[in-house]
Amino acid sequence: MVEELEKTAKKCRRLIVDMIHKAGAGHPGGSLSAIDIIVGLYETQMNVDPNNSEDENRDRFVMSKGHASPAVYSILKEKNFLTQNDLDGFRKLGSVCQGHVDMKWTNGVDFSAGSLGMGLSFGIGCALSAKMDGKSFQTWVMIGDGETQEGQIWEALMAANYHKLGNLHLIVDRNRIQNDDFVDVQMEIGDIATKINSFGWNVKEIDGHDMAEIIDALNWSKETKGPCAIVAHTVKGKGVSFMENNPSFHGKAPNNEELRKAMEELS
Amino acid sequence: MSAPSSGGASRDGYGAALLDLAVDERVVVLEADLGKSTKSCHFRAEYPERTVSLGIAEQNMVLVSAGLASCGKIPFASTFAIFSERAFEQVRNGVARPGLVAHFCGSHGGTHTGTDGSSAQSIEDLAIYRTIPGMTVMHPSDDISTRELTKQLLKHDFPSYTRTARNKTPRLYDDESVRKLKIGKGSILREGSDIAIFSCGVMVHKALLAAELISKEGIEVTVVDMHTIKPLDFELIDRLSKDVKGFVTVEDHSVIGGLGSAISEYVSSKNPIKVIKIGVEDKFGESGESEELLDIMGLTIERIAESCREI
Known part of the structure; x- marks a missing residue:
């Protein structure tokens, strides 16, 4: 199982790098850091069906760090929500694959992101709705570590615990790089796990590229009472050596030569 | 509490x-x-x-x-x-x-x-x-x-x-007339053939009082409760812009961007007609009673009447 998922993740990495290259723009770094967790989530937790994508009982995935849209589009292709043709249109006029994930445009996307700090609040709305209606669907939210600099994240962390939302799950992609530079250069966020825990959440820290750990943590989150957060320590650009831990690949497309090298490494 | x-x-x-x-x-x-x-x-x-x-x-x-x-x-x-x-x-x-x-x-x-x-x-x-x-x-x-x-x-x-407004204002509708209201459709509270006043919120009552005041001077004014600023009731604006000599807009809101702006934007390209905008003139308020604030902001019955006379 772990091995299968790792293969899927590698396939998704190739899709990510390829679609960003074709678009000539996009965010490879944060897509590659998040993809192992996203694959683990869709392959072991998410109850979704491309033929019934609006099912009110489906699990929700709220991708708050919406610039990492290629990661979402790659798994949606694997799950038959999108086609290769859709991915080839990434960032092009009229494409269902908008620059940032957008529920209005893309089958299988549950949230319109692009402005950081909003997704956890949206997830609270979904989780509250399920609770009011006695529905058992789960809401999974992924945010970036730089995103925790937004004050709204802390409003939401406070509210989720107050409303005892055990059906809400947060994943922090702790890749340590944001738009301009390293997170600790731009605005030190420190021990994010302890901070979230102090807001009343259960928190688990994992290696966000270890598929076995990812699967365990997702199960733990689902089985644990009250809101749970997984702080996933990741490497920005993971899987492509020259993108790894390199702030310049936060929001830059690979050129032809870089694409060739990346695909070689991901083969 | x-x-x-x-x-x-x-x-x-x-x-x-x-x-x-x-x-x-x-x-x-x-x-x-x-x-x-x-x-x-x-x-x-x-x-x-x-x-x-x-x-x-x-x-x-x-x-x-x-x-x-x-x-x-x-x-x-x-x-x-x-x-x-x-x-x-x-x-x-x-x-x-x-x-x-x-x-x-x-x-x-x-x-x-x-x-x-x-x-x-x-x-x-x-x-x-x-x-x-x-x-x-x-x-x-x-x-x-x-x-x-x-x-x-x-x-x-x-x-x-x-x-909505914090403070009480007189009722302008009764149980029957209120049922005729519709989102996006201006509500005509008074009809007159010379001028049309478009107002919203707490200022609608003052617009009505101003219309009564200048009716005595022989100027007849239509007063519209423009409760919906968007979508704007273009049909009503078109009709009135053909019937009257000018518009006065009245709102407890900045003259920049509110009801007066919305109406001006529309008529300026459609059927140009003079529009006098009464609202807060690009400045902040201060503490005081409601009526005192409206007075210092120039949101008064007299000023509305004066604007009608000007047209």
Whole structure:
């Protein structure tokens, strides 16, 4: 199982790098850091069906760090929500694959992101709705570590615990790089796990590229009472050596030569 | 804890409407620690299981509304008009852009809010929400019209912002006339062939009094309660622009971007007609009683009458 998922993740990495290259723009770094967790989530937790994508009982995935849209589009292709043709249109006029994930445009996307700090609040709305209606669907939210600099994240962390939302799950992609530079250069966020825990959440820290750990943590989150957060320590650009831990690949497309090298490494 | 004040302000109409709407199980109410002020407190008392307290955190409240709306709920969220502005981008990006239907109410709008001072006196809310694609923007004039228009939001397919007022104003409708109101359609309260006054909110009553005043001088004025600023009632504006010599717009809001701007923008390219805009002249208010504030801002019956004479 772990091995299968790792293969899927590698396939998704190739899709990510390829679609960003074709678009000539996009965010490879944060897509590659998040993809192992996203694959683990869709392959072991998410109850979704491309033929019934609006099912009110489906699990929700709220991708708050919406610039990492290629990661979402790659798994949606694997799950038959999108086609290769859709991915080839990434960032092009009229494409269902908008620059940032957008529920209005893309089958299988549950949230319109692009402005950081909003997704956890949206997830609270979904989780509250399920609770009011006695529905058992789960809401999974992924945010970036730089995103925790937004004050709204802390409003939401406070509210989720107050409303005892055990059906809400947060994943922090702790890749340590944001738009301009390293997170600790731009605005030190420190021990994010302890901070979230102090807001009343259960928190688990994992290696966000270890598929076995990812699967365990997702199960733990689902089985644990009250809101749970997984702080996933990741490497920005993971899987492509020259993108790894390199702030310049936060929001830059690979050129032809870089694409060739990346695909070689991901083969 | 202070007790909620009794009826007579448009915010009371909002509170009453929420109770009317409660029969629909999809309706949920969101509060940011101002339910006693915006009057959602009455819904909370009756339906605590469908009331969501978010604390003093407007940005979170807007996106929680969006999440609820995405799951089939019909959220009604309220705070002071001025504090809703803090979450403007959340309304824009989190609600309107994905086409979600959630309804926001900003109470204590305008300088009429009074003694709290300029920090609480939103004079730009109508302007900013009007710029969001697909957004409905309303500012009803009394409690029962607010109740009626808020109730109509249940079947409204667009996100909305409604401004209500803190302080009491005279009723302009009765149980029968209020039923004729419709979102997006201006309501003619008085007919006259010389001039048309378009007004909204607390200023509609003053517009009526100004019309009475100059009627004695032989100037006959149509007064429209333009409770919906967006979508604007183009049909009515077109008709009146052919019938009268000029328009006067009256609002407790900045002259930049509000009702007067909306009407001017439309008629300037369509059927140019003189428009005199009465509103807050690009300045902040201060503490004082409602009437004192309206006076120093020039939002007076006499000034409305004078503008009509000028045309």
